[in-house]
Amino acid sequence: MKFVIRDDDPCAITRPDELEACWGSVWGEIPVCLSVTPFRVPGREGETAEAIEDGNEPIPLEENRELVAYLRDLIAAGRVHVAMHGYHHTTPGGMPEYVAAGDLRDKTLHGRQYLERLLDCEINTFVPPNNGLGLEGFAAVIEAKMNIVNNQPYGRLLGIPSSPVAAADFLIGAQYALRQRLGLRSRFSVNAYRQFKQVPYQTVGPSTNVAVLKDAFEVCRLENGIFVMATHYHAFERKLETGERVGEIVNGLLEAGRAADDVEFQTYDQIWSGASR
Numbered sequence: 001m002k003f004v005i006r007d008d009d010p011c012a013i014t015r016p017d018e019l020e021a022c023w024g025s026v027w028g029e030i031p032v033c034l035s036v037t038p039f040r041v042p043g044r045e046g047e048t049a050e051a052i053e054d055g056n057e058p059i060p061l062e063e064n065r066e067l068v069a070y071l072r073d074l075i076a077a078g079r080v081h082v083a084m085h086g087y088h089h090t091t092p093g094g095m096p097e098y099v100a101a102g103d104l105r106d107k108t109l110h111g112r113q114y115l116e117r118l119l120d121c122e123i124n125t126f127v128p129p130n131n132g133l134g135l136e137g138f139a140a141v142i143e144a145k146m147n148i149v150n151n152q153p154y155g156r157l158l159g160i161p162s163s164p165v166a167a168a169d170f171l172i173g174a175q176y177a178l179r180q181r182l183g184l185r186s187r188f189s190v191n192a193y194r195q196f197k198q199v200p201y202q203t204v205g206p207s208t209n210v211a212v213l214k215d216a217f218e219v220c221r222l223e224n225g226i227f228v229m230a231t232h233y234h235a236f237e238r239k240l241e242t243g244e245r246v247g248e249i250v251n252g253l254l255e256a257g258r259a260a261d262d263v264e265f266q267t268y269d270q271i272w273s274g275a276s277r
């Protein structure tokens with residue numbers, strides 16, 4: 001089984017010590033994939049620790065020089081790999097940014113280039129904020145040539161395919177769905193479309209059902225699949241209904257992964273380069 005750590009939401013209002021507290025003892029040994037937002041609008045959605053701070057104006061990541069220097073060192077050392085996580089991470093009308101916001105094509109191209117220059121790394125992975133992509137959101141990410149971490153089937157959103165390559169991807173998606181339904185394909189697999197690749201994730205957060213999560217981990221191992229553990233550094237101290245802290249569940253899964261000789265920790269790049277149709 002392949003195991004990827006996905007940590008969402010680092011942005012201009014993240015402090016290095018917040019990341020250090022969660023991953024400082026991990027990334028010397030296991031790479032951490034951070035989903036970074038280039039121009040975060042803090043907002044007041046109440047979903048993140050950062051949202052406690054007031055504000056409706058975007059803050060460019062470069063304004064947090066301490067965090068940028070910290071990330072550049074970690075990236076250069078191969079400890080951190082960066083995915084783009086939206087542009088502003090707003091929720092217009094209560095909808096995810098990449099479902100409801102405008103100008104997504106331009107924002108996506110700009111955000112990718114901006115992060116690559118600022119952090120001195122190549123970025124070819126997109127993690128949708130609030131895990132949602134609409135039609136325009138998919139098109140924007142595809143045009144910016146990034147692969148996607150989320151659980152939304154591509155074909156079902158497409159309606160009438162807009163091009164031959166979109167039609168081909170529609171068929172590829174339908175074929176994946178059918179084979180999965182017939183039990184011929186693991187749900188922990190990369191979908192290798194013509195235009196992009198996509199991998200599913202498993203959430204570790206305050207509303208996670210630990211029994212279901214552990215079952216998914218074991219099934220993924222049996223199927224030699226890809227387990228993308230998706231969490232938030234700012235939720236590590238929050239508690240599940242069953243009383244455990246999110247950080248404890250994360251560390252428990254990492255321990256289980258370390259202890260199993262069939263588990264290999266990887267980055268998104270390794271997942272994408274190892275995927276075939």
Ligand SMILES: [Zn+2]
Pocket residue numbers: 008009085089129130
């Ligand atoms: Zn997020």
